[in-house]
Amino acid sequence: MQLANEVQKPHAQISTRPLSSATCLGCSRQSMCLAHQLEGEDLTAFDSIVKHSVKLNKGDYLYRSGDRFDTIYTVRSGSFKTFINDEEGREQILRFAIQGDIVALDAEFNKEHSTSVQALETSYVCSIPVNRYLELAASVPSLYTRLLTAMSSRIVEEEEHALLLGTKSAEQRLATLLLSLSQRNAARGFSGVELDLHMSRRDIGNYLSAAVETVSRLFTRLQELKIIDAHGKKVVITDMDALRKIAA
Amino acid sequence: MQLANEVQKPHAQISTRPLSSATCLGCSRQSMCLAHQLEGEDLTAFDSIVKHSVKLNKGDYLYRSGDRFDTIYTVRSGSFKTFINDEEGREQILRFAIQGDIVALDAEFNKEHSTSVQALETSYVCSIPVNRYLELAASVPSLYTRLLTAMSSRIVEEEEHALLLGTKSAEQRLATLLLSLSQRNAARGFSGVELDLHMSRRDIGNYLSAAVETVSRLFTRLQELKIIDAHGKKVVITDMDALRKIAA
DNA sequence: CGATCCATTGAAAGATGTCAAGCGTAGTGG
């Protein structure tokens, strides 16, 4: 349990610096995005309401608790943490979002966000105005079901996080997180073995509901057991089976 | 952490025994239900796809992990627990659902449920076939947004549960649960002071991620502090302010 | 290059879990 000690930072300067291929057509992340399975003119119409390549620097907020929910984001590159604060200012990280992940579906449209989202590194997102999305959905109903599916996934993820926090020891929790990051990396065509942990040890601890010191000790222990090879943010999983065994 | 030791029970016999006013028109729970703000023929159409008053006895399952998600339920009366199991069979209760609550929105349509839902007492639900709901939504778009809203609420609830598990001491967690039950009771026109806890101490412990013994000791302590007056399932909150103070 | 934050490690304290036992209540069956 730690108090929020982060300095209040202003919102990111929204600089729309186009990347190469800053369009949904041919985007490699389409299958994970809200544009999933869209084709032809539906995809073109969708593409036209999307603001591609919004850049955020490390520490910038995508939005903050209290902001109005009017935009859905998908991560083009980089990573984010989503967190919620309690009455006393204590912070709980709920999710680490990486490439392809959809961010913001945790508030009612036009109501206030209860969470905040902060970039863990230089990152780019696509931004989709919710009102325009819903307008478009009126003529392309699959956009409704796509949104419903995305929200179901969020609920399941959140349930699994509760399972993680509720039933596992600290060591199991860390092992589970590493496995999850590995799998998500692999699903995106990256290495499932070499991980770049862009979040701090404190963030990891917060997500797992463990003190920084505990996390540090756990890394050391996994290292001694020759299950991982960790140097700061770089972690190599050297014994995947053993890691799985610990996680379960 | 406890292993699932519940006997495998068959699904509930689905007996459609009509209650008085087994219709959405004039139903006191409409504002919480998916029928929220529906009027006129839209409401009639919605009503016609709903199977009202399905009875479940204590211990009956509404659905189990692995079942196909094809039906949404709303609780008419009684209460339920929703839980998820990990690979080792450990169980984590995610939610206690009571009158007016919408149950089942934690899977993709036509995919498998990852959770199970079990009645804590004799209960009645309304059951809504998802495919017919979506058909109807094609002509009544507000049904889409109503569903989206319901799912947003679930996500926020789940996030708050993670906050609960992640940042608070066992005593704070129990106090928070009691307050939440009190508020939900009050919001439904019942007493916010006298609570009927239909779940076992073990269930409470599981939900809060604490051992039964810990929960028992916490009840005793809150009793000694003259904050609550607990006799088994009946709990009277005698000092709401003190309870709030502990929760925060 | 200083200041600050992050990560690691040790030592000690504390909260919660586990084990064990007893009690009460509820349901079952004779």
Place this chain on the structure above:
DNA sequence: CCACTACGCTTGACATCTTTCAATGGATCG
């Protein structure tokens, strides 16, 4: 209707995991 059994709840004693406190070295950033 009563006795018996099973299960849920409570309480005590003890074990242990994790936190907290403290100190140090290393990395990062302006």
